[in-house]
Every structure is written in C-alpha cells, then in structure tokens.
Amino acid sequence: MAEKKKKFMQGNEACSEGALYAGCRFYAGYPITPSTEVAEILSVRLPKIGGVFMQMEDEIASICAIIGASLGGAKSLTATSGPGFSLMQEGLGFACIAEIPCVIVNVMRSGPSTGFPTGPSQSDVMQAKWGTHGDHPSVVLTPATVQEIFYETVRAFNLAETYRTPVIVLYDEIIGHMREAITLPEPGEVEVIERKKPTCKPEEYKPYASSNGSIAPLAAYGEGYKFHVTGLYHAEDGFPTNNTKLIGEANERIVNKINKNVDKICINEEFYLDDAEIGVVAYGVSSKSAKFAVKEMRKKGVKAGLLRPKTIWPFPDKAVNKLAKQVKAILVPEMNLGQVYYEVERASKGQCEVKGIFKVDTEAIHPNQIIEEIKKFA
Secondary structure (H helix, E strand, O other), X not given: OHHHHEEEEEHHHHHXXXXXXXXXXXXXXXXXXOOHHHHHHHHHHHHHOOOEEEEOOOHXXXXXXXXXXXXXXXXXXXXXXXXXXXXXXXXXXXXXHHOOOEEEEEEEEEXXXXXXXXXXXXXXXXXXXXXXXXXXXXXXXXXXXXXXXXXXHHHHHHHXXXXXXXXXXXXXXXXXXXXXXXXXXXXXXXXXXXXXXXXXXXXXXXOOOOOOOOOOOOOOOOOOOOOOOOOOOEOOOOOXXXXXXXHHHHHHHHHHHHHOOHHHHOOEEEEXXXXXXXXXXXXHHHHHHHHHHHHHHHHOOOOEEEEEEOEEEOOOHHHHHHHHHHOOEEEEEEOOOOHHHHHHHHHHOOOOXXXXXXXXXXXXXXXXXXXXXXXXOO
C-alpha cells in the first residue's frame, strides 16, 4: 500500500498537491516562468473537486482575487515569480493589515526586472520580508526538496489560518523544476488546520476584537455576518479610525502575533551541528550543495555542520546565535549578493567570523565552492 503512494514528481507539482491536501479550493494567477506548472495543474484539478480556478489579467488582480476568495471562506492560493511578486506587494500589504489568510508561492528566478526567466536565483528573500511598505508580519517558508515543498505548502495554509495572515512559500527554479520521488500522505495523516469561525450572534461580531494578543475568528461573507474590511487602520469593528492609541495597538498586534510565536513558527534542520567547529547556514537549493560539502569535509576529519532554516522569516535568530557561540566561523552560501548573510551577521552578534559565498550568474553554487571556503577555517 505504501508503495502506491510513492510518486515521481516535479517541485511545482508537489506544491499543487500540498495545496489540495490542505484544502485549497480557489486559485487565481497569471502564468509566469518558472511557477506556471502550479497553475496548470490546479486549472485541471480544482474544478473536479468543486474548487475554482481563475486566470487573471495580471498579478495585481491575482492577489486581490485570492484575498476576496478568502473573505468568502475559501482557502486560496496564487503562484508567481519575481516580476509578478513585485506587482503583488500592495495587495500583500492589504492582506497583512486586514488580517486575511492566503498563501503566495514565489518560485524565484534571476532579476531584477525580467532578468533571466529560466535562470534560478535566491534574490527575493528580502523582498519577501520588506516588499510591501510599513511594519507588517512576515511568514516565509523555504523548502529545499520536492517532498518538503508538499509539506511546507500544507504548513503555509495552516499558519495562514492560525494567525490570520498571508504566508509565502519561497523556493527557487531548480527546486521547482526538479523531479524527485516523494510519498503523498493519506488524508488525515498530516494535520490540516481549519479556520476559526465566530460563534457569537452576527450583530455582536467584531472581526478585529482581541484580548491578550488573541486572534479574532474570521467570518465568511455570505454566512450571515456583516463586517467591514479596509486597508486603513481600523477599530475592532473593522471601520477606519484616527485614534492614535488604537492605531499603535493595532500595528503592534499584527506584528507581535507572529513575533511572539517565533518558536512555534520557525523550524530548522540541524546537520552535524553537535560538535561543529565550522558552521554553514544555507537554505533552498544552496543547502543541498552545503550538505554535500559538510559530508565530504566530515570524511576528512573536519568538524563542519549545517543549519538549514525551513522558515526564513521570522529569521531564526536564536538558532544562529547559538551556533555562533559554538563555532569559529559561519559560511553563508546563497544565490544572491548577501541577503541572508547580513541577517546571519546580525544574529551572530560578533561571536564568530561570518563569510558569504555569493553567486548571481543563474547557476547553482557548487559543493566545491563551499568546501574550499571551509578549508580556510579548518
């Protein structure tokens, strides 16, 4: 029976399967390389199970559509890449301030602008955190294998529903188009979190009521509850306010509902870290090269280890700081010019040397590049 669940599939296909497993029933998007397979698959699968697929006129419309679908009670998804993700930033900010759960998949390609559409990159990390303006919550997951794309997509929906916030699944073109054997779990085998709905009378419902940091249940339009949604700062009833006390409290609340739950949200893989003297912090496809490099150096007696964040935002400050206390150097290989490197440097607080290994020519970082840098500290 277990063998029947094994499938050889592409990363973007695993993303689609994960979304369906999590209960996604609405997709709106605009085709863009290298994420288009997500849309192609869901365009076929969703209508067969009572879901809705919509090809929109652009990415601005796409994110607005999934926000609307979520307010209608559906778990919703869009998938894009760098140029489209740029266009989604205003809608992303709206979802943050209005606290509307949805999932955005960004399969990274080379940039800026059109860049190299079929060339992989990891250069959207900071955009995923700070792309929209203002202080806002950011939850960004970074899978590194096809199997992990499935599980992290499910987790993205769970986090979106738990914290009433948009969640981004961020992986690169290589992982998105890579094919690996994966196991699809049976229904009920992996936890799927459903939206918390109000139990009060419709006339008593306040969509943004919060006490002690709690997250208010979200009603669906069409179920008898009438409420106001806006991109302006609002009171508990959802209507705009110019009360500075309420504005300050609201801004802090939407950020703190994530920051105060970092230990629940952040997940990392630790590989040979127990006795490591040289650390590597890597994510996505670069972590594959990093893991190989660590294995090779261990064979030669060099105590190297890997810390791989599966959640890149909120950033795993505690894990990086702990590693920095233990090792003499941390290497950060990434396919950009140092976006996570500076975060590692910040979190390390000067306790060890931090060195970046950067590559922006649309080719993956080779394990030998990491091995050569490890040797310098061995």
